[in-house]
Amino acid sequence: EEVICDYDPESRGGNVSDGRKIRGTIHWVNADDSIDAEIRIYSNLFLKPEPEASDKDFVESINPDSLEIIENAKLERSLEDAKPGESFQFLRMGYFTPDLDSSSEKLIFNRSVALKDSFKAK
Structure with missing residues (x-):
């Protein structure tokens, strides 16, 4: 696939003198x-904040999409020597640490930590 774009150095930081509203910055x-690398994104294990509060078996509240694997x-080559226990911020995604495997x-x-928690009780 191909991405076609324009680079506008004046828009860096979101402030431009001509009054345009800069909606976002893309990092490459x-x-x-x-x-x-393989990226593992863990979400809430349960679909409800209190799965045991229901009359149903808590297993029925397990989120089938609680793990997304990319x-x-x-990744930037500087992460090649990353060790378990070290943390790195992947822009717009959260903080990540190398798996023991x-x-x-x-x-x-x-x-390990998302930048924004979007979990809402339903």
């Missing part, structure tokens, strides 16, 4: 210099 990782994510052959990062 150069695919030619990147490394591949294969072949492109991560290796030089297969890098795996787990999201």
